[in-house]
Amino acid sequence: MLTKKFALIAIIISFVLTPMSKLRAQDAGALLDLLVKKKLITDQEAEEVRAELTKQISETSAGKWKLSTPITEIELYGDIRLRYQYNGGQTDDNSPLGPHVNGNAGHDDWQERERERYRLRIGLRGTLADDWFFGVRLETNTNNRSTNVTFGGDSNNGPFSKNDDTIQVGQAYLGYKGFHDVTLTGGKMPNPLVTTPMVWDPDINPEGLAEQWKHTYNFEFGGGGPVATAESYGKEGGKGAIVPPAPEPFKLKLDLFVNFAQFIYDDANPENPLGPRATTTGQVGRVHGNQLIPNTDAFLLAWQTGARLTLPKYNLFFQIAPTIYNYTGNGDTFNIHYQGGSPFLTNGAPPALNSLALNQTGLNSLLIFDMPWEIGWKIGELPVHIFGDFGVNLEGDERADAAAATIPHVIPSAHGENIAYQVGLGVGQLKQKHDWQIDVAYQHSEQYALDPNLVDDDIFDGRQNMEGVIVRAGYALSDAMIFSVTYNYGWRINDNLGTGGTPIAIGINPLDQYQFFVADLNIKF
Numbered sequence: 001m002l003t004k005k006f007a008l009i010a011i012i013i014s015f016v017l018t019p020m021s022k023l024r025a026q027d028a029g030a031l032l033d034l035l036v037k038k039k040l041i042t043d044q045e046a047e048e049v050r051a052e053l054t055k056q057i058s059e060t061s062a063g064k065w066k067l068s069t070p071i072t073e074i075e076l077y078g079d080i081r082l083r084y085q086y087n088g089g090q091t092d093d094n095s096p097l098g099p100h101v102n103g104n105a106g107h108d109d110w111q112e113r114e115r116e117r118y119r120l121r122i123g124l125r126g127t128l129a130d131d132w133f134f135g136v137r138l139e140t141n142t143n144n145r146s147t148n149v150t151f152g153g154d155s156n157n158g159p160f161s162k163n164d165d166t167i168q169v170g171q172a173y174l175g176y177k178g179f180h181d182v183t184l185t186g187g188k189m190p191n192p193l194v195t196t197p198m199v200w201d202p203d204i205n206p207e208g209l210a211e212q213w214k215h216t217y218n219f220e221f222g223g224g225g226p227v228a229t230a231e232s233y234g235k236e237g238g239k240g241a242i243v244p245p246a247p248e249p250f251k252l253k254l255d256l257f258v259n260f261a262q263f264i265y266d267d268a269n270p271e272n273p274l275g276p277r278a279t280t281t282g283q284v285g286r287v288h289g290n291q292l293i294p295n296t297d298a299f300l301l302a303w304q305t306g307a308r309l310t311l312p313k314y315n316l317f318f319q320i321a322p323t324i325y326n327y328t329g330n331g332d333t334f335n336i337h338y339q340g341g342s343p344f345l346t347n348g349a350p351p352a353l354n355s356l357a358l359n360q361t362g363l364n365s366l367l368i369f370d371m372p373w374e375i376g377w378k379i380g381e382l383p384v385h386i387f388g389d390f391g392v393n394l395e396g397d398e399r400a401d402a403a404a405a406t407i408p409h410v411i412p413s414a415h416g417e418n419i420a421y422q423v424g425l426g427v428g429q430l431k432q433k434h435d436w437q438i439d440v441a442y443q444h445s446e447q448y449a450l451d452p453n454l455v456d457d458d459i460f461d462g463r464q465n466m467e468g469v470i471v472r473a474g475y476a477l478s479d480a481m482i483f484s485v486t487y488n489y490g491w492r493i494n495d496n497l498g499t500g501g502t503p504i505a506i507g508i509n510p511l512d513q514y515q516f517f518v519a520d521l522n523i524k525f
Contacts, residue, residue, distance in 0.1 A: 029053075070129045078122035078137075081522040083148065088112040089461065089506035090513040091347060092495070095355075098348030105347040111506050117148040123171065131178035135189070137205075139170035145201040145457045145504070171205050183212040193259050193304055194321035196372045196389040197456035198422045198443055204454060208263035208299075215256055220249040253310040257321075259302070265363070266298040266331025298331030298363060300451075315378040325368040325451070337402045338362030340447055340464060341498020341509035342411050355509045358407075360502050361453055365399035368392070368450065387441075388423040396448040403448075412496050417465070420449035424470070435476040442469055446493060452501040460490040460514050461506050463499040467491065468514070481523045490514045 032046040041049075067074060091109045098104040105111070123137030139147045147170070154164040173187030185192060191200060192210040278293045306321030339358040347355055369392050376385035393399065396418020404413035424441025443459060444467040452464055460466040468490030476482050491513050492499060499511040506514065 070132075072127050072129055074124060074126035076122075076124055077525065078120070079522055079524045081119040081520055083117045083119070083521075084519045085115045085117055085148075086113070086515070086517040087461065087505035088515040089508045089511050091508055092343060092492075092510060092512040095343045095510070096346045098346040098354075101348075103348065105508060111508060113505055115153070116151045118151065119147045119149070120167075121147060121170065132174065132176055134174045135171055136169075137171035138167050140165065140167060142166070142168055143203075144205075145203050145462065147203055181213055181215045183210075183214075185210045185212070192261055193302055193323065194257075194306055194319075194372055195370075196387070196422060197459055198389045198420060198445065199368075199370050199372075199391060199450060200454050201456040201458075201462075206261070206263040206300075208261065210259065210261045212260075213258045217254040217256070219252040219254070221252070222247065222249050248313075251312050253312065255308040255310075257306050257308075259304040259306075259321075261300075261302040261304075263300040263302070264297060265300045265327065266329075266333045268295045268297050268329070268332045271295050271297075293332055294330030294335045295332065296329040298327060298329040298334060301326050301328065316376070318373075318375050320371065320373045323370045323372075325366070325370065327363050327366050330363070334361050334363045334453070336362050337364045337406055338399060338448075338452070338500065339403045339406055339411055339498075340452075340500025342407070343495065343498060343510045344410050347508055355498055356503065356507060358411075358498070358509075360500050360509075363451070363453075364402055365393075365395040365448075366451055367394040369394060382427065383429045385426045386424065387426065389421065391420040391450055393418040393449050396446075399448040411498075414447065414494060414497055417446040417494060417497065418448045420445040430474050430476050430482055433476050433478045437472075437474050439472045440469070441471075443467060443490075444493065447497045447500055455501070457504040458486065458516065458518070459488055461501070461511065461516070462504050463490075463501040463511055463514070465493050465497050465499045466511065466514065467493050480525060481521070484520045484522070486516070486518050486520075488514075488516045 029050065032041070032049055035041045036043055036046050089111050091105045091107060093107045095107070097106060100106070119140055121137060121139040123135065125133070125135035127133045140149045141147045141164075149165055152159070154161045156163055169188065171188050171190060173185055173189040175183060175185035177183050186209050188205050188207045189210060191202075191204065191206060192212055193200070273295065277295060302323060302325055304321055304323040306319065308317060308319040310317040336359045338361070340360060341355040341358050343355070345355040345358070370389065371391070372387075372389045374385055374387040376383065378384065397415045400414050400417060404411045420443075422441055422443040424439055426437065426439040428437035429435055430437045445455070445460075445464055447465040450464065452462065455462050455464075459470060460468060468488060470486070470488040472484065472486045474482055474484035490511075492510055495510075498509045500509075503509065
């Protein structure tokens with residue numbers, strides 16, 4: 001009888017008097033069933049404890065969450081960020097000029113923007129029975145490369161309007177982990193690839209399918225063998241043997257991973273239109289005459305393998321993740337040949353002579369090899385890492401020829417403009433209160449090297465044919481609150497080409513010089 005009572009008391013202390021959740025109650029139910037099975041308590045006593053558990057749960061805030069039975073774990077997370085942002089861009093000193101009117105750029109003309117902004121992201125992610133998992137995240141802004149909303153940016157309905165303060169679905173995905181070392185994901189998901197901002201904007205959540213495999217190997221070399229003994233003499237004249245500790249083995253950890261992805265880049269709709277198919281007659285960037293607009297979906301396929309080698313004794317790791325990106329289909333939005341602007345056209349009216357009006361988003365002739373890498377170690381307790389990325393468009397010369405063919409003598413055929421790279425040094429980390437981190441990097445991205453629709457718009461306004469420096473610094477005011485600043489300064493690489501990419505903040509092409517500064521206060525929960 002005492003055993004039964006002690007068991008009941010232990011259950012009540014562990015599961016009733018501590019913070020409650022439905023998941024803890026499920027654990028308690030399993031334990032009660034086990035106690036009944038072992039005949040430590042009766043069915044009636046188990047039901048009495050279950051009733052008490054249910055009552056206790058209903059009286060707590062956590063108990064007000066009603067979770068369906070298949071959910072085994074769920075997490076509420078998110079962040080709120082306040083930002084001051086400055087963007088500034090300069091025209092060159094020799095491009096043709098449009099009419100001298102407001103909005104048309106002059107030589108060495110600066111365009112500047114200062115904005116106060118905020119970001120809100122809130123999500124749920126959880127695991128389900130039978131190895132399934134899911135995630136949903138809501139966020140501000142409709143732009144795929146930004147979740148920022150500008151204070152005072154919308155005044156159609158008076159000051160402090162809400163037209164641009166909308167909430168969008170940023171992530172909605174589900175997945176399965178039932179196969180050993182394998183993760184399968186489908187939907188609008190966090191990027192499953194190892195990437196850098198040179199190639200992928202971190203705000204982009206690609207849509208489609210992903211397959212991931214990862215396995216860890218642990219190796220030990222040496223150690224544990226026979227060791228020599230030494231004689232010793234005590235105060236009493238006794239003689240003994242000292243056995244030194246066996247040498248520790250040399251340990252090595254190797255993580256191998258493979259990431260495949262099939263992203264739906266652009267859905268052609270409809271695939272089989274009524275009547276004759278539309279042509280490119282009225283579209284800027286057509287190559288020759290009337291071309292049929294493609295009616296097949298565009299897919300971005302990613303093929304990534306990689307390894308992370310860790311030497312625990314030296315707090316040293318090295319990671320590399322070579323990747324191939326190829327595109328299939330054309331879609332009905334990005335099928336016109338990429339041009340990227342021209343320094344031989346104006347930045348203003350008329351549209352036919354406007355560098356900004358040339359195609360900046362075409363997907364033609366993109367077959368990209370990308371290799372992000374990182375090496376990290378510690379100096380004492382201070383984390384240090386060097387990082388970088390190297391990318392090359394293996395069809396860059398074909399992309400250059402296609403751009404030149406659209407407007408001969410205005411866009412030169414520039415071969416060899418297909419390389420991008422980034423290299424940087426970072427010191428510190430941001431994990432808990434009073435942590436700090438500083439990263440400094442140099443980036444070089446040529447006109448035909450990368451997909452201009454994916455690169456981080458916080459770096460050089462998301463433009464190609466730009467190079468420059470990037471500096472980031474952050475300080476953790478608390479475990480959840482981080483203050484950080486970011487600055488980058490870029491300039492044009494090839495003066496005979498434009499700076500391709502959709503202008504995110506600065507309406508200039510070519511962008512001869514560019515400056516960017518933000519100060520962020522971010523709280524995570």
